[in-house]
Amino acid sequence: MTEIVTAGILVIGDEILSGRTKDKNIGFIAEYLTNIGIDLKEVRVVSDDEPDIVAALNALRKRYTYVFTTGGIGPTHDDITADAVAKAFGVKIDHHPEVVARFQERFGDDLNEARLRMARIPDGADLIQSATILAPGFKIDNVIVMAGVPSIMQAMMDIVSPKLKSGLRMLSDTVKANAREGDVGGPLRDIAKAHPDTIIGSYPFMDEQGKPNTNLVVRSRDQDKLNAAMEAVKAMLATINAPK
Amino acid sequence: MTEIVTAGILVIGDEILSGRTKDKNIGFIAEYLTNIGIDLKEVRVVSDDEPDIVAALNALRKRYTYVFTTGGIGPTHDDITADAVAKAFGVKIDHHPEVVARFQERFGDDLNEARLRMARIPDGADLIQSATILAPGFKIDNVIVMAGVPSIMQAMMDIVSPKLKSGLRMLSDTVKANAREGDVGGPLRDIAKAHPDTIIGSYPFMDEQGKPNTNLVVRSRDQDKLNAAMEAVKAMLATINAPK
Numbered sequence: 001m002t003e004i005v006t007a008g009i010l011v012i013g014d015e016i017l018s019g020r021t022k023d024k025n026i027g028f029i030a031e032y033l034t035n036i037g038i039d040l041k042e043v044r045v046v047s048d049d050e051p052d053i054v055a056a057l058n059a060l061r062k063r064y065t066y067v068f069t070t071g072g073i074g075p076t077h078d079d080i081t082a083d084a085v086a087k088a089f090g091v092k093i094d095h096h097p098e099v100v101a102r103f104q105e106r107f108g109d110d111l112n113e114a115r116l117r118m119a120r121i122p123d124g125a126d127l128i129q130s131a132t133i134l135a136p137g138f139k140i141d142n143v144i145v146m147a148g149v150p151s152i153m154q155a156m157m158d159i160v161s162p163k164l165k166s167g168l169r170m171l172s173d174t175v176k177a178n179a180r181e182g183d184v185g186g187p188l189r190d191i192a193k194a195h196p197d198t199i200i201g202s203y204p205f206m207d208e209q210g211k212p213n214t215n216l217v218v219r220s221r222d223q224d225k226l227n228a229a230m231e232a233v234k235a236m237l238a239t240i241n242a243p244k
Numbered sequence: 245m246t247e248i249v250t251a252g253i254l255v256i257g258d259e260i261l262s263g264r265t266k267d268k269n270i271g272f273i274a275e276y277l278t279n280i281g282i283d284l285k286e287v288r289v290v291s292d293d294e295p296d297i298v299a300a301l302n303a304l305r306k307r308y309t310y311v312f313t314t315g316g317i318g319p320t321h322d323d324i325t326a327d328a329v330a331k332a333f334g335v336k337i338d339h340h341p342e343v344v345a346r347f348q349e350r351f352g353d354d355l356n357e358a359r360l361r362m363a364r365i366p367d368g369a370d371l372i373q374s375a376t377i378l379a380p381g382f383k384i385d386n387v388i389v390m391a392g393v394p395s396i397m398q399a400m401m402d403i404v405s406p407k408l409k410s411g412l413r414m415l416s417d418t419v420k421a422n423a424r425e426g427d428v429g430g431p432l433r434d435i436a437k438a439h440p441d442t443i444i445g446s447y448p449f450m451d452e453q454g455k456p457n458t459n460l461v462v463r464s465r466d467q468d469k470l471n472a473a474m475e476a477v478k479a480m481l482a483t484i485n486a487p488k
Binding site: 011014015016017018019020021022023026027028029030031032033034039040041042043044045046047048052074075076077078107110112113114115117118149170172181182183184185186188189192193199200201202203204217219 | 255258259260261262263264265266267270271272273274275276277278283284285286287288289290291292296318319320321322351354356357358359361362393414416425426427428429430432433436443444445446447448461463
């Protein structure tokens with residue numbers, strides 16, 4: 001059986017916690033990981049505070065196959081992610097010669113102390129960079145450190161993802177119930193019990209006429225088991241929706 | 245000095261971790277809390293798994309003044325938040341007579357076992373409900389349990405927020421730097437050091453012409469200290485942006 005590969009996300013930034021910036025990275029990474037067969041198990045958002053970052057990172061990196069962080073790798077004093085990651089791993093951090101060389105070429109006389117901050121990389125980390133990425137991300141052990149700006153984070157995901165091991169992909173199938181969630185809840189519970197290797201979710205929504213409806217989602221790593229559970233769900237819906 | 249009031253958010257739901265549903269509640273609650281003088285310190289997202297919910301809830305409720313949860317209070321088998329909260333507090337949970345009476349009036353013969361699930365409320369909790377809210381939320385000790393559907397969660401925030409103690413509100417002022425983040429990083433660090441009771445953040449963005457720019461945000465609970473730091477930031481920007 002193929003290994004199950006898990007992940008956590010650590011979003012770093014006061015601006016998310018104050019509500020000033022609305023996070024767009026969690027949803028993107030969640031969907032990305034599902035598509036490459038990695039199970040996202042937990043997300044944490046913490047402030048630009050070193051002890052908080054270190055504690056959350058250490059909790060997540062010990063629990064999951066991978067941890068993806070976003071935010072805090074820019075040039076200002078509140079960008080402390082690289083230092084916090086080094087501290088969490090108990091390794092040194094210094095200006096990475098390859099990044100410094102690139103910055104010298106790129107910035108010339110504008111290469112100041114603030115910009116050099118972005119060249120600080122923990123010892124032993126691999127850079128995540130490309131011609132279009134200014135401040136590099138990095139991967140150290142099972143932790144992938146990325147930018148907070150969505151377009152840059154997304155470019156970094158594309159660079160790093162081919163190097164990750166991925167598990168057996170979680171398959172998924174959805175059916176619209178044409179019923180209210182409260183009408184399908186009971187039979188759905190029985191179906192979920194009878195199909196233990198599947199995960200059955202129920203997501204209520206209002207249709208275009210303002211009428212309550214429900215999407216039922218069956219997920220499994222095994223296509224046959226998924227199909228069997230979905231058959232049971234559809235048979236249940238046919239009974240519920242049959243003219244009385 | 246007025247007490248500082250803190251909060252954590254616990255988002256519960258496989259659909260957020262799979263990327264199927266994009267969370268809209270974190271940003272809303274974050275901004276809401278900032279506006280009423282409560283400091284959001286941490287967010288966690290966990291799956292529909294009782295041990296995970298209990299562990300995260302216990303960690304957050306001991307650390308912060310309030311914890312706000314969203315999701316998992318509907319009528320289906322994967323809605324296990326109320327039971328997990330009861331377990332975290334070590335209290336019993338049963339059908340709440342007032343909610344059952346309302347459901348009987350509302351659903352009549354359609355009141356089935358699944359819908360009755362939504363009447364399960366931990367002992368000692370206060371209901372969060374209104375005429376427009378079907379399944380009630382509840383508040384137990386310092387934990388506020390709300391729906392995952394954004395419009396319902398928002399209605400619940402409006403009901404519960406007048407009952408919360410709030411702290412001295414964090415004030416905020418923003419100035420557009422008209423400079424790249426790397427150009428302001430150094431002087432900004434010095435200003436932050438010289439103004440210890442303020443939090444100075446730097447948020448890069450691309451302007452409409454695709455030119456890199458930066459918003460600088462000064463936050464403080466003390467208006468005078470905020471003003472002093474903002475004056476220093478503006479003086480710094482005037483120097484940086486002076487014609488050479």
